[in-house]
Amino acid sequence: MEGSQRNGNLVFAVNGERFELTCVDPSTTLLQFLRYHASFKSPKLGCGEGGCGACVVLVSKYDSKLNRVEDFSVSSCLTLLCSLNGCAITSSDGLGNTRDGYHPIHQRFAGFHASQCGFCTPGMCMSFFSALINADKGNKPDPPPGFSKLTSSEAEKAIAGNLCRCTGYRPIADACKSFASDVDIEDLGLNTFWQNGDSKETKVSKLPPYDPSKNLVTYPEFLKNESGTHLDSTRYSWFSPVSIEELESLLKHSVSENVGSVKIVVGNTGTGYYKETQRYDQYIDLRRIPDLSILNRDCKGIEIGATVTISRVISFLNEGTDVNLGSYGEMVSQKLAQHMQKIANPFVRNTASVGGNLAMAQKFGFPSDMSTLFLGVDATVSLLTIHGQEKLKWEELLARPALDSRSVLLSVWIPFKKDGNFLLNFSKFLFETYRAAPRPLGSALAYVNAAFLADVSPHRNGVVIHSIKLAYGAFGTEHAIPAKTVEKYLTGKILNVKILYEALKLVKLNVVPEPGTSYPEYRSSLAIGFLFKFLYPLTDVDSTVSSGLFHGIGETFVEDSSKSNNDDDGDTSQGKTQTILSSAKQVVESSTEYYPVGEPMKKYGVSMQASGEAVYVDDIPSPPNCLHGAFIYSTKPLARVKSISLQHESKSLADGVIGIITFKDIPSGGENIGAWGQFGTEPLFAEERCEYAGDRIAVVVAKSQRSADVAARTAVVEYDIEDTDSPILTVEEAVERSSFLQGPLSLNTEPIGDFSKGMAEADHKILSAELRLPSEYYFYMEPQTTLAVPDEDNTMVVYASTQWPDYTHSVIARCLGVPEHNIRLITRRVGGGFGGKAVRNMPVSTACALAAYKLRRPVKIYVNRNTDMVISGGRHPVKVTYSAGFKSNGKITALHADVLINGGISDDITPLIANHVIAALKKYNWGAFSFDLKNCKTNLTSKSAMRALGHVQGSYIADAITEHIASILEMEVDSVSSQNIHTYESLKLFYKDSAGESGEYTLPSIMDQLVTSSRFVDRRKTIDEFNRKNTWKKRGISRLPIVYEVTQYATPAKVSILQDGSIVCEAGGVEIGQGLWTKVKQVIAYALSLIERSWSEELVEKVRIIQIDTLSLVQTGYTAQSTKSEASCEAARLCCNILVERLTPLKEKLQEQNGSVDWTTLIHEAEAQQIDLQAHSYFVPDSSSKKYLNYGAAVSEVEIDILTGQPRIMQSDIIYDCGQSLNPAVDLGQIEGCFVQGIGYFMFEEYLTNEDGLMVTNSTWTYHIPTIDTISQNLNVRVLNSGHHKKRILSSKASGEPPLLLATTVHSATRAAIREARKQLKSWDKLEESDSKFYLDVPAIMPVVKTTCGLDYVEKYLETLISKPST
């Protein structure tokens, strides 16, 4: 080889640029290199676990023998840099960028409104790009011009592992599907390319052109002759043996020479789960050993080398072959491939090896799917140990002690079996695999997985089981296990219902989760459900034979009517390719009254968000000398810290630690203050004792973020918990011990009517019923981040990802004991906030500033995801006890609610929540309504603002009460809720300050319109029919209204016109993805064009909105509570009014002089005439109209699977009143994204704490926000334009939070489906209590749904069959 490669250097290319490193720490990940060693900021760090996709890039490898380039997406946060020797890396800004022009993927993401905060977008684009180019390299027929060979289904799956917290995925799916050759262009959603009435051909022609033949060259020529070379292992401690013999000698040498710690490595994805804190002496990369990358199959079986990636195995198993695999081989290949497609996500599967997975399962007890699959097919493995090679059953290896670090799995062998060994050649092997996980398409570990293999043949009395293998895994067991007693019991039996029933009883005894496993009974019942699903079709021999037993039994089980367009993986069903999301409709009604306000313009800066050039705090180049901080937090409540010791092992990855910062480092004159939420303060660090688990004890400062993180994670804190009280963790304990927050209970609402009288009028009463709502974590994609840079004269510039710049600024100044003018806080954009970066960013920014102040060096804190989840608090848990009176016809006469709010440790903004809960509760006319609220102080992290603070709890409670009433009266929930919706008269009574004019009360008409647009009545009938026909799937539908009261707050703005006529605005609100900048831009263009209307389009292009700088614009307030966009618009409009007033006389004069005038001339002249071209204003809302109501309604339909508890949201229809939307595309994005976040709260996101109150679902492994496969499959949204509202800002209404409440319909529809399941049980005489009276927890995760249906549903079903008299 030529050049420097001969020296064994690490050579690779990034976006076409060559890099050659003479030495590098082998534990360096690709992401660390890209972001911190080089300056490629496009891939983002969202989790560091392989679980979010923000860091995805494309890796291209060159195979010189085949002269072929392999391109695949990877999670750069897990991929080790040394493993990329000779590879090329492409990040989103390498696809296209501001200077060279954007790639059509960027352009289409922008035009389909598929990016809001933008933090997920570069990773999304790269996941999609990888699928796109690979499809186009394939040998499918050429697509029509402008399209790719990719199908719509593949386009969706390409992004199935990428998380987005803002958009709700639908527009992202549309942007991706717009490339697909089979897309129906009419199915794609709102975009900036098309106009109403465009023909299909015109639409295609208007899309940013895509030509597969002009795809980017991902692998540069110059790298081709450097692709196959080796690193100098002495310099990198990185060994890449090329044969098993070399590997063996390396391992032996490492023992004989006592080399120290050795790490066998392939994809390194295991570190997403088992986080590394140690440094290894040697890395041994197995991927260059040809014997370990083999993939062979013949009529005897399949051999898979240990380093083969899961993606490669899937495509191999799916590829056609000339080899006759036999029916067994075909079946096993197909089932294994289908199952493996649900392991992890595409960008992990692309590097995750089979051997790595099995090693993790064998060594560490990882809840693996592979392990169960291979157990099920009776696989054999080849193993290399220090004593030599051996072959043994995978089952045997699992039973051995954990392999040591020098034992290497070489390959796996799946033996094929031959049908027809028994009984006149009629016997047949059946093989099925199962997996129940929170996300059907993967990206979530299974609660239980299973692989079953049975050799059966028909017999005159049924089906005889000759042999059976039942492998179960991931259920809370050290390893996957064969259910031996069940296997033994079933072997030789002729299957019938009774035998199956007995076998299932044995499963319960065999599949027993270990103590400490969550939902043990649910997991056992899943295990039972899987075997039932496998064997039940065989209990009825006639129908089994006729319905094709011998073509596999999975299909025979599925009930006809449920086999709709929602098969798990969105694959082919009845020959037609199915997509995950079916066609969605968006109706947006805009107005031209204030043009260009009202235009569905694309979001400002969206293309650069897609390319990854948009700058977030961590993208700001770190100043020289910059240090990094990480929090050490308490894991115990009410504990005194005796000591903190950092682990100083030489092998620790935590090198370069500078020290720790605690409360003792607060300068004299400063305060131990970390947050201030209007009502009270919170200390930055614990002093005497930690008050709660998650309390901040210290910040470790080190030379790199990784070192700081590892040091914090491995720090040992010694606590003294003697003589301390027991912590208060629940609201009940708080009430008992009178522990309440000090802040005012800012209730400005009076009770309505006379509760006792209302109760007296009632025919029925509910007394003291209870319900609870849990917390929720924000999951903004950009974790909390701050960079603090000390400046001259004790001043400091702080770059913070905050929603509350001015208060954060004040807290920093107070902590440091300096005047506020010493601090300048700058916020450009925030990668998602959802309320969590208002108060909760303050401690992060303050700690960062304190460290920088103390050390006199710049310090950055980029809070890692796990710590962020623990310390950031979240939504307020609420408990309500209610009593209600109602008539027999469902009319409610009285409600009293006692609401206990768990505020955690500090006031934060909790005092605000009471008003919100009550305001939302009032959405129905309760007749008389009284309430009592208490803000409980507990030893938990402070609960804070989170999107739809208090409203979501209040609205849900209101709906749960009407459902309760309906269940007592045995009425339709819809009939009870709709008859208690307000009339305008009762609305005025309940919402004295905000009801507005009668014409503005659009809710009743929205409810009516929704019945028609969602075909509510017809669908109810169809659902009834479905439920009658199906035993194991049930559906429910729900329609609910929302009434959402918002308040406007004072907001400043500054608008300046520069000499060339370009305009710059400092808006009071922060751009957090909600499109605030875009709306402000449109309003400025409208407002300045009052000088000359024809200038509006030109003006909109001239406006730039810039970062908030707290010394330039004061009193910004917080960007929260839905109204900051409109308030910022109004403040900017007021500035423009001033400028218009100054400029209009000049314009008229110039026009008179010259006949016409343009904007640029006007500004030149104004400059010359010394007209002040900068205006500042402070919008203070009118107290009489600052509160107003927002209305909307939704219908959702949900199907549940009784066997697994899995819900599927079949369809949601939303109508939401935006007044005259300022930008209907932005508002639509808010509505959809908000709704999907609500789905997360009600259905998926489990916020769990341990007995100390410590948040334990603190990773992407355990906290599941919605993904593309868990949202509404069909989401239809109408952004209603309800006309002119004279008291609203340019007639607009809010959209940022209210639609979240509409997701209650999903929960309610799930409940309706469960009700059907329970009704069925009742019809079998197997439900003792009433079928309708039950409470469904939030979130209604799978274990909850199944438990509410009945964990022993299957057994009860079989008992019913057994007890039936035989005919």
Ligand SMILES: Cc1cc2nc3c(=O)[nH]c(=O)nc-3n(C[C@H](O)[C@H](O)[C@H](O)COP(=O)(O)OP(=O)(O)OC[C@H]3O[C@@H](n4cnc5c(N)ncnc54)[C@H](O)[C@@H]3O)c2cc1C
């Ligand atoms: C986000 C995410 C989701 C996932 N979801 C699932 C899931 O749903 N189901 C599932 O089954 N798995 C899942 N996984 C696990 C994934 O399959 C494994 O991480 C991967 O297969 C490990 O392969 P690797 O090449 O990256 O191993 P590495 O990370 O390189 O190695 C993992 C461990 O195995 C050792 N090792 C590697 N190869 C060998 C070998 N040949 N012999 C001996 N030891 C070896 C290493 O020393 C290390 O200890 C998930 C992983 C991630 C990151």
Ligand code: FES
């Ligand atoms: S940051 Fe790599 S997957 Fe989340």
Ligand code: FES
């Ligand atoms: S746009 Fe996807 S996370 Fe914000």
